[in-house]
Amino acid sequence: MSKREILVPERQKQPRKQIAATSQMKKLMASHFLEIDEAQRTGQKKVAWCTSVGPAELLHAMGFLVYFPENHGALLGATRMATDLIPLANAVGYSPDICSYLTADVGAYLGGVTPLTKAYGIQKVPKADVLVYNTNQCRDVQDWFSFYAREWNVPIVGIHTHRNIQEVNDYHITDLVAQIKGMIPTLELVSGIKFDIDKLREVVDLSLQCTSLWKQVLQCGAAIPAPLTFFDATIHMGPAVVLRGKPEAVDYYKTLLAELNDRIEKKEGAVPLERHRLYWDGMPVWGKLRELSDQFYGMQTNVVASTYCNSWIFDAFDPTHPLESMARAYTELFIVRDESYKEWYMDQWIKTFGIDGVIFHDAKTCPNNSNNRYSMPQRMAVRLGLPTLVIHGDLNDLRCYSEEQTRTNIEAFVEQLDQKPA
Numbered sequence: 001m002s003k004r005e006i007l008v009p010e011r012q013k014q015p016r017k018q019i020a021a022t023s024q025m026k027k028l029m030a031s032h033f034l035e036i037d038e039a040q041r042t043g044q045k046k047v048a049w050c051t052s053v054g055p056a057e058l059l060h061a062m063g064f065l066v067y068f069p070e071n072h073g074a075l076l077g078a079t080r081m082a083t084d085l086i087p088l089a090n091a092v093g094y095s096p097d098i099c100s101y102l103t104a105d106v107g108a109y110l111g112g113v114t115p116l117t118k119a120y121g122i123q124k125v126p127k128a129d130v131l132v133y134n135t136n137q138c139r140d141v142q143d144w145f146s147f148y149a150r151e152w153n154v155p156i157v158g159i160h161t162h163r164n165i166q167e168v169n170d171y172h173i174t175d176l177v178a179q180i181k182g183m184i185p186t187l188e189l190v191s192g193i194k195f196d197i198d199k200l201r202e203v204v205d206l207s208l209q210c211t212s213l214w215k216q217v218l219q220c221g222a223a224i225p226a227p228l229t230f231f232d233a234t235i236h237m238g239p240a241v242v243l244r245g246k247p248e249a250v251d252y253y254k255t256l257l258a259e260l261n262d263r264i265e266k267k268e269g270a271v272p273l274e275r276h277r278l279y280w281d282g283m284p285v286w287g288k289l290r291e292l293s294d295q296f297y298g299m300q301t302n303v304v305a306s307t308y309c310n311s312w313i314f315d316a317f318d319p320t321h322p323l324e325s326m327a328r329a330y331t332e333l334f335i336v337r338d339e340s341y342k343e344w345y346m347d348q349w350i351k352t353f354g355i356d357g358v359i360f361h362d363a364k365t366c367p368n369n370s371n372n373r374y375s376m377p378q379r380m381a382v383r384l385g386l387p388t389l390v391i392h393g394d395l396n397d398l399r400c401y402s403e404e405q406t407r408t409n410i411e412a413f414v415e416q417l418d419q420k421p422a
């Protein structure tokens with residue numbers, strides 16, 4: 001019998017308790033896609049594509065239905081369709097080294113398939129009437145949307161955010177507000193609806209409520225034992241990504257938060273007999289969420305916090321200054337900041353959450369969300385005295401991921417934690 005089998009008590013082999021709010025979340029996500037599909041077929045409303053941390057509030061305020069292709073990219077990964085579709089995009093010149101959301105999504109378009117068909121009976125992704133990006137996360141989103149702008153001959157507009165910044169300064173905000181305002185005439189032309197600042201205030205207020213609740217959901221992970229895992233959060237963040245600015249997202253997170261608080265009160269951990277608490281930096285491996293989640297569960301180890309799920313915390317939203325606060329919220333993001341800020345930020349979460357070790361996912365096709373490449377794990381190990389592990393993989397392209405190697409590395413890492421004095 002191996003050391004691992006000795007450490008795993010009988011209770012750990014029991015089936016896990018599911019989060020009850022999941023069924024409500026699934027219904028919400030289904031109605032999001034079905035509403036856009038219906039509107040597209042009937043021509044009732046215009047559809048804007050938006051990047052995941054793009055100016056969704058402005059688009060809602062101007063009457064668009066808002067579709068997020070990164071969410072589609074993640075679905076392609078989670079359903080494991082991505083790896084077979086990426087070569088179709090490679091064949092038309094999109095490199096296997098660039099964002100595998102982009103290549104999987106373009107591959108799916110070229111192949112005429114979508115996971116929305118099996119999930120919701122939707123035959124194809126909605127055609128955009130306008131494409132709206134923000135380069136705060138990476139340049140790939142601009143190139144990705146440009147593919148569709150050429151394909152459909154529709155307008156594309158975007159915001160070019162300053163990158164690798166330590167502090168967000170007033171000159172950043174002034175510039176970004178001007179860029180947001182610069183998009184409005186095109187959006188008015190496409191939607192046929194005049195920009196109304198009061199409508200924007202209402203949407204920003206709803207986004208603020210949504211993001212505040214989402215932050216509280218993630219902060220539940222600080223409880224010992226934690227009532228949710230990183231893997232749960234990657235699923236439950238769906239409404240914060242695609243429905244922020246809408247009342248149903250606010251209602252949903254109230255329900256989820258109540259359930260998690262109840263679990264905290266009853267000391268019901270998502271991982272029973274939780275022994276170790278980890279931080280995950282970088283993208284999820286969408287096609288291997290279940291396997292990774294099961295492995296940690298079996299080792300009584302919970303991944304309780306992550307930078308990825310925190311990407312939809314926008315503290316700066318302020319309905320009294322909607323444009324300025326949107327500019328600030330979408331610039332204060334972790335991914336926009338320099339290494340010194342990122343390290344400071346992670347240190348806060350690591351200390352608050354009682355973290356024992358940090359896993360860095362080096363995602364081959366997303367350098368923007370891979371923070372191990374400039375010696376951060378080594379500096380962190382010295383600064384915080386914490387063990388760190390780098391796993392090599394990808395968000396979507398499973399050809400870049402060795403399941404066996406990762407499994408062995410995680411096992412060895414947890415054994416290292418076992419040997420640390422309490």
Ligand code: SF4
Nearest residue numbers: 099137138140366368
């Ligand atoms: S941040 Fe990474 S995963 Fe997201 S769109 Fe950009 S390259 Fe792709």
